[in-house]
Amino acid sequence: MDVTVVGSGPNGLVAAYVCALAGLRVRVVESDEELGGGARSHSDLETGFVHDKCSSVHPTAAASPIFNAMRLEQDIKYVYPRASYAHVLDEGRAALAYRSLRDTTAEMSGDARRWRQTFDAGSGFGDSVVRASFLTPPLGPVGIPDKLRLALGAAARAAQPFRTIEADALWTGLRAHAPGAPRSIASALVAVSLGTLAHQKGWPFISGGSAQLTDALVKRLTELSVTFALGHTITDFRELSSRAVIYCGSPRGYVQAAGAQMPAKSRKRFERFRYGPSVVKIDATLDGAIPWTDKRLREAGTVHLGGTGPQIVASEQGVAQGQDSEEPFVLVTQASNFDPWRAPLGKGVFYAYAHVSSSAKPVEVSDRIAGLLESHAPGFRSLVRRWRITEPRQLAHQNLNYVDGDICTGEISLRQLVGRPVVAFNPWRGPVSGTYLGSAGTFPGPGTHGMAGWHAARTCLSDLFDRQMTLDLIEELQ
Numbered sequence: 001m002d003v004t005v006v007g008s009g010p011n012g013l014v015a016a017y018v019c020a021l022a023g024l025r026v027r028v029v030e031s032d033e034e035l036g037g038g039a040r041s042h043s044d045l046e047t048g049f050v051h052d053k054c055s056s057v058h059p060t061a062a063a064s065p066i067f068n069a070m071r072l073e074q075d076i077k078y079v080y081p082r083a084s085y086a087h088v089l090d091e092g093r094a095a096l097a098y099r100s101l102r103d104t105t106a107e108m109s110g111d112a113r114r115w116r117q118t119f120d121a122g123s124g125f126g127d128s129v130v131r132a133s134f135l136t137p138p139l140g141p142v143g144i145p146d147k148l149r150l151a152l153g154a155a156a157r158a159a160q161p162f163r164t165i166e167a168d169a170l171w172t173g174l175r176a177h178a179p180g181a182p183r184s185i186a187s188a189l190v191a192v193s194l195g196t197l198a199h200q201k202g203w204p205f206i207s208g209g210s211a212q213l214t215d216a217l218v219k220r221l222t223e224l225s226v227t228f229a230l231g232h233t234i235t236d237f238r239e240l241s242s243r244a245v246i247y248c249g250s251p252r253g254y255v256q257a258a259g260a261q262m263p264a265k266s267r268k269r270f271e272r273f274r275y276g277p278s279v280v281k282i283d284a285t286l287d288g289a290i291p292w293t294d295k296r297l298r299e300a301g302t303v304h305l306g307g308t309g310p311q312i313v314a315s316e317q318g319v320a321q322g323q324d325s326e327e328p329f330v331l332v333t334q335a336s337n338f339d340p341w342r343a344p345l346g347k348g349v350f351y352a353y354a355h356v357s358s359s360a361k362p363v364e365v366s367d368r369i370a371g372l373l374e375s376h377a378p379g380f381r382s383l384v385r386r387w388r389i390t391e392p393r394q395l396a397h398q399n400l401n402y403v404d405g406d407i408c409t410g411e412i413s414l415r416q417l418v419g420r421p422v423v424a425f426n427p428w429r430g431p432v433s434g435t436y437l438g439s440a441g442t443f444p445g446p447g448t449h450g451m452a453g454w455h456a457a458r459t460c461l462s463d464l465f466d467r468q469m470t471l472d473l474i475e476e477l478q
């Protein structure tokens with residue numbers, strides 16, 4: 001065997017594909033009994049209803065340079081809601097960020113110009129964001145103009161916030177995608193990236209559920225004779241006989257598997273890597289669409305709740321300090337409003353999660369989520385058929401990469417954006433010879449995009465097998 005890929009999330013499957021396409025013999029080892037990591041869907045609440053287990057909304061997949069080079073859209077279909085995301089304010093009043101920048105700013109009174117300046121995907125800024133977010137590692141000379149553009153955009157907006165309650169809530173909701181640190185520069189970088197993608201491409205669902213992405217990747221791997229070993233957890237690299245290991249588990253798992261082979265200095269640096277807060281996730285089956293007071297919300301794929309910008313900041317800071325708010329930041333997705341394959345006609349699936357501290361009581365959080373929904377969508381409770389709570393410890397148990405329930409596989413801070421998992425010009429080359437790192441715990445970080453797997457595979461091919469892979473070549477080989 002030439003390469004063992006550990007972990008079968010989107011990053012692991014991409015890494016395996018790139019190595020197999022280069023002509024190597026590749027094996028994927030996965031601790032779960034099922035492939036896909038965060039990109040899985042099940043019909044386990046009720047027959048005919050499809051729930052995304054983790055990843056559901058896919059701006060990073062649609063923008064991913066490797067997925068696009070692989071022409072994945074031949075096998076999966078993205079479904080784009082008219083509004084990428086929305087934010088619910090008091091009494092059901094909402095603000096919406098449509099795919100169209102023009103439609104979005106048309107509904108903004110005082111902040112239209114600022115919004116355009118911040119998220120102007122069309123002016124070449126969108127391409128800069130994609131390159132800086134996915135392609136060029138934060139350190140090093142490559143892509144400096146793109147990185148600067150993104151950093152300056154984020155810094156400018158962080159220093160001079162939006163003026164209206166609506167735009168500020170939309171912006172703060174975006175920042176909350178970096179959990180627990182709503183005022184940090186890291187959260188502003190995340191917000192500018194995600195907010196720009198919302199207008200450049202949109203925030204789509206994958207028709208039929210995110211497992212379709214895994215199925216499409218696995219099909220390609222099978223055609224290239226990649227083999228799979230399920231139900232096996234790698235805890236020691238010495239048990240692997242292949243020439244290279246691409247480790248798509250967490251940085252903590254890497255340290256464990258490296259054991260005594262890891263130089264003490266590197267171990268210390270890896271042990272400084274921190275994990276962030278967790279979530280309580282709810283899945284439900286519904287007797288219809290969510291009856292939002294503001295009817296425009298039916299057009300939004302993702303809906304954020306949690307009050308005004310300052311209220312979100314307070315609750316997110318509370319989570320970081322171990323105190324859960326009565327009104328947490330909640331992210332709701334409504335895939336069945338756009339994708340007929342998610343639920344029987346006239347029915348719906350509900351997916352939501354709230355950021356929580358390690359001391360949160362999941363049942364209380366679940367009640368708060370239901371209460372918030374009822375107040376902004378009266379009649380919501382009566383539509384619920386089945387309701388399931390997934391607690392942080394269950395998330396951690398279901399996927400080793402969600403250390404302590406952290407769905408980002410590592411805190412999103414400036415230090416951990418620049419150095420993920422550690423500060424290095426090439427963060428994908430592991431400190432143990434012949435090993436590479438390719439999970440969400442490595443740059444570019446969380447999200448379904450496969451880019452950490454791409455970078456790790458490319459580095460491995462060049463280091464050990466003298467093969468140079470480029471995105472253009474991948475595209476040509478399709």
Ligand SMILES: Cc1cc2nc3c(=O)[nH]c(=O)nc-3n(C[C@H](O)[C@H](O)[C@H](O)COP(=O)(O)OP(=O)(O)OC[C@H]3O[C@@H](n4cnc5c(N)ncnc54)[C@H](O)[C@@H]3O)c2cc1C
Nearest residue numbers: 007009010011031037038054055056057234249440447448
């Ligand atoms: C509730 C939730 C909601 C999310 N929502 C979104 C979303 O809407 N959009 C989005 O883009 N992202 C979302 N994410 C994040 C996204 O799922 C992840 O960032 C993404 O899946 C990371 O891909 P990965 O390949 O690095 O790891 P994962 O997909 O997490 O897969 C890692 C795999 O490696 C296996 N593994 C780990 N260690 C070992 C080992 N030692 N031996 C063998 N196998 C091992 C694990 O079992 C797992 O299958 C969400 C995550 C969660 C949990």
